[in-house]
């Protein structure tokens with residue numbers, strides 16, 4: 119084969135960090151006359167598929183909104199079933215992550231999760247912490263408003279102990295105290311199931327993210343759907359406050 123330049127699709131920029139609001143498990147189950155938990159069970163299968171699909175497509179970091187701070191308000195049996203599924207998932211994935219070199223990280227108030235889940239998370243995070251190529255971030259008991267409150271609290275404590283100065287009003291100094299400290303901001307945020315809201319997810323970090331909303335329900339979300347969201351992202355122009363003209367490389371002189 120000749121060394122011709124690759125087709126345009128291959129040159130398309132791939133988002134470094136993709137974050138997904140996985141929504142629609144309940145509706146998927148309802149459409150089939152199944153209990154909601156069956157939708158969640160299928161949703162876990164999609165988590166597995168998408169974790170590897172994203173890596174295959176060149177994504178380096180994938181954040182999945184798995185359980186919001188507000189999801190505790192669901193019926194007790196659904197919350198219990200979700201925690202059970204999470205524990206089962208972590209138990210199964212631990213070895214797989216080590217084998218496939220997937221780094222696991224979490225964001226959210228992890229201390230509010232059941233003790234068994236916390237132990238599994240801590241073990242998996244520890245065992246995978248040196249993998250540098252691909253990171254899966256699970257947002258668990260996560261809410262942006264809690265995150266801001268927790269960050270302000272940690273910042274105040276840093277000031278009180280002399281580790282931070284109150285006059286340093288830079289974003290860089292503040293963001294160090296967010297759950298996402300050290301993580302790049304999401305480039306692309308996807309929400310499935312047709313809802314077009316952010317539901318308290320990465321409010322600060324998504325300041326300049328591109329959004330893709332798809333009607334596909336999470337259990338049906340496939341590698342092709344992810345690929346099409348990435349293709350959509352590649353067509354966008356991220357201007358960060360500048361004009362389109364400023365972003366174009368200066369015309370080459372003849």
Ligand code: IPE
Pocket residue numbers: 140141142143144145146184185186189200311336
């Ligand atoms: C997303 O699916 C899973 C979680 C929020 C845990 P939902 O359970 O919200 O599904 P719908 O929105 O009721 O269809």
Ligand code: IPE
Pocket residue numbers: 139140141142183184185186189313315317
């Ligand atoms: C957002 O989905 C939370 C997760 C995907 C974990 P929800 O289904 O809880 O969001 P709302 O309540 O419809 O906004």
Ligand code: MG
Pocket residue numbers: 141142143
């Ligand atoms: Mg929902």
